[in-house]
Amino acid sequence: MPAPTRSDRAFPGEFEQMVLLAILRLREDAYGMTLRQELEERAGRSVSRGALYRTLDRMAGKKYITWSVEEPTAERGGHHRRRFRVTPLGMASLRASRGALMRLWEGLELVLEERA
Amino acid sequence: MKRTPPRVLEWILARCLRDSVGRQDILGDLREEYATCRRSRVGAWGWYAMQVVTVGLPYLWGGWPLRREAGWIGDVRLALRSLARSPVYTAVALLSLILGIGVNTAAFNLVNAVLFRPLPYPAQDRLFDLGEFHPEEVCGGCGYGASLETYRYWRTNITTFAGLAASTGGEAIIDGGRERTRVPTVAVTASLFDILGAQTAIGRLLDPTDELPGSPMRPVVLGHATWRSLFGSDSGIVGRSVTLDGTVHTVVGVLSSQFGFIGRGDVFVPLTDDNGGTPTDRSLWVVGRLKDGTSANQAQRELDVLSARLAAARPDTHDGWGGVVQPLRDTLLHDLGDPLAGYMLLLAAGAVLLIACANLASITAARGIERTRDAAVRAALGASRGRVFRFAIAESLVLASIGGGVGIAIAYGVSAIIDQRFGAFLPPWIQLGIDARLLGFAVLLTGLSVVIAGVLPAHLAARVDLTLTLRAAGPSMTPGRHAAAGHRLLVGSQIAFGLMLLATALLSLRQYHRVSRLDNLGYEPRGVTAIAVQFLGNAASDPGTRTNVVEEITARVRALPGITDVAIEQERFLGTFGSSASPSIVRVGGRPDPISNAVVPRHGIAASPGYFELMRIPLLRGRTFRPDDRRGGPGVAVVDERAAGVLWPGDDPLGKTLRIDDELDSGWLTIIGVVGTTVISPLQAGRTGHPRIYTVFGQSPSAAFDVLLRTEGNVTRESLLRTVHEADANLLVTGVSTVEQRLALWISGAAIIAGVMAGLAGLALVLTAVGIYGLLSYSVSTHLREIGIRLALGGTSRAMRNLVIRRLVPIFALGTVAGLGGSWALAQLGGAAGMRLGAADPAILGVVVALIATLCAVAAARPARRAARVDPITILRED
Incomplete structure (x- = not known):
């Protein structure tokens, strides 16, 4: 894997990475509510809605994710629902981040185990 | 049925999210979650309210999460933490500030309401007060008004004002509501409501046709407070009859609660020839709205010209009288004090x-x-x-x-x-x-x-x-x-x-x-009880009947055990703001160059024999009233030192004559005595006081009067009320109080x-x-x-x-x-x-x-x- 160049965008933050991964895991079922449940179940941390929605908006701004709008339903009081997808740029940033972390991890397994 | 979030909270959240891209998404998600929320109703409310705070507010502030620790926000956070660590310092500091700022804001609130806020009337800076004044007026700024005649002359001829209106205050016994009671009333021209921008809650306002002499119906417009307190906010009030001092009126409308009148009074009747006063009674309050593009100076110049013309046309009543224009705001503030x-x-x-x-x-x-x-x-x-x-x-x-x-x-x-x-x-x-x-x-x-x-x-x-x-x-x-x-x-x-x-x-x-x-008032208010009484119905109009009834009351009250002194005075004089502040013209008789227009404030009051003794007002010369100073006998008056000095400077007033032009018109009166000067307000104690002229109550009895008494031992309120009603069952007692209580104001x-x-x-x-x-x-x-x-x-x-x-x-x-x-x-x-x-x-x-x-x-x-x-x-x- 090629090393990321300086022209690449900055790595996504920790919470952003988690959200991107959750979207990928949920595939076609990535909505606000399900994302929050996924993050709470998988990552084991409670997620405030405020933080989640703002993060989603911010990542859309960075072009990491995109969404399609579904028809409004009565259950939602006539409000539509957004289904999220990770964009190729989002995928690239995830890969870059993972690559960087892997390289940093290399050779440290023993040290960490000893400390533990 | 599925639960939906409380509308208010959802609305607030929607306002917080404004037009952010995720608005619909968030509202929809929270709706779905709310529907499946297993909390109690109150719990679910609380949960949604929490979402409004945690989801909505960050959108409102536009920054979540707050990461700018290095900026002002960071400093404020650190400050909050640091304050929390020193609770004593924080408590003392906060207490000092809260007291300091609280006291000031409260004080400013009062001052702001009185001095700085614009008056609650449309284009209030163009509202002006118009009045007549006379250079020889001796009451020195005791308030000026205009006569009905002058008002009508101004209204017809004035060009600098877009509209003029007049009003005059009074009191009346109102009947037809929950109770029979005495209320302040105002006679107004229809234009007043227009100038002050009044609106009705129900019904209509007064109409210019209501002021015409032959108007078949006597309309009355109720203020919102009176409508609420006396008529229980009855929405069917319009068209109903109420009596004011025994005369039937028809309620045509109720003013909106937002309207506050410039003076006292919450019951409005049309100003007509009947209640507008005599040509010399200058007690109308005239208010006008200046035309756009004209100045107060222009208006004053026009008023000067009009006054001169009126004086030339009617020298008997208007000679020497001029007109003054001043901002309405100034008049209102002047009445409140400095x-x-x-x-x-x-x-x-x-x-x-x-x-x-x-x-x-x-x-x-x-x-x-x-x-x-x-x-x-x-x-x-x-x-x-x-x-x-x-x-x-x-x-x-x-x-x-x-x-x-x-x-x-x-x-x-x-x-x-x-x-x-x-x-x-x-x-x-x-x-x-x-x-x-x-x-x-x-x-x-x-x-x-x-x-x-x-x-x-x-x-x-x-x-x-x-x-x-x-x-x-x-x-x-x-x-x-x-x-x-x-x-x-x-x-x-x-x-x-x-x-x-x-x-x-x-x-x-x-x-x-x-x-x-309560020292240095010129009289002794302590120990005096006053019963405010009013004639109703036919007895009210006949002076002879009035005199007889009042004498009957005096005799009966005097016979009660424990009463040492009884006297009568003109309605609610002592311990109130005096009677009307509008000036009366006093004509001095037998003088080669009569100052026919000399003016004293209407602090002349009618009193019965025994009044000066009861009030402990010292007699300086001559005599006070005697029981034989009766109606039909020669008219007599007592003046105080101040009036004597004003009306007969350097001369002995005893035996001189004068005439007071007011509604009680008692003819020519001979001065029989001079008494000490009194001041009504304890705040004026020790000051010179106003010139006062005392007339005999029995010679010109008013419809409303006070029975004053001094007592030894206990005299109950009930026994007093009973005694008054025994004299005449139709009398209305509007209050029993001590003069000290009245002065307490x-x-x-x-x-x-x-x-x-x-x-x-x-x-x-x-x-x-x-x-x-x-x-x-x-x-x-x-x-x-x-x-x-x-x-x-x-x-x-x-x-x-x-x-x-x-x-x-x-x-x-x-x-x-x-x-x-x-x-x-x-x-x-x-x-x-x-x-x-x-x-x-x-x-x-x-x-x-x-x-x-x-x-x-x-x-x-x-x-x-x-x-x-x-x-x-x-x-x-x-x-």
């Missing part, structure tokens, strides 16, 4: 704020110097001077913002209480409440507090010398010379302001005491001033004591090393105590001198405001200085004792 009183209240409240801020600055500075090391460490780690300064000021900002918020809440609470308890006494056009000006004032105060209490300590913190501070240890760390001088100056100014407030408070208390003694004003001033002074003294204590304690803490060395070198404990006290002496001296100067200035201002507190009395000032000295001694006692008990060995070992 605006200086309001500014004085603001000044006093401002002094409390300054003391509170000085306190806060002292304790913040003390804390700041304690934390100098903290600032030094920050500076050493590379923080710029600005950064250290900003952090230091953030705390004051947080404190002052909380103080400002609570201050506004206090102001709101106070205005609600005033509205509820005193609303009925306030003129209807005064509207208390929070407006942009009040909020601006509170923000300004908050900012000022930050500057006073925060900037100085912050400035000191930012100027910290790294090496010195980091090297210094606790007990030897002394503040710089500037900081110490600043601190002393703050405490000195606290003493000065405290002294000023205390002096003003004591002067107000003395004034209250003087006023409440004036005294209550002085009591309120004294109470407010005493409260403010008490607050100021406590704050000052805390300030002095803080200064000295702090001074002892920072000079422990010096004290230790002095003690080690042979200084005595007594000397150390004196050392502390000596520090206070120059501060006390400076504060006292400044305070005395300030008190003198305040007393001048108060005197100018008509509060007559007595220019700074040396005795009072002596007491004040003694009190402040005691306060200083009490506050200094503990720090001085601490200095005396310092153990030099412990201190020097620490060094």
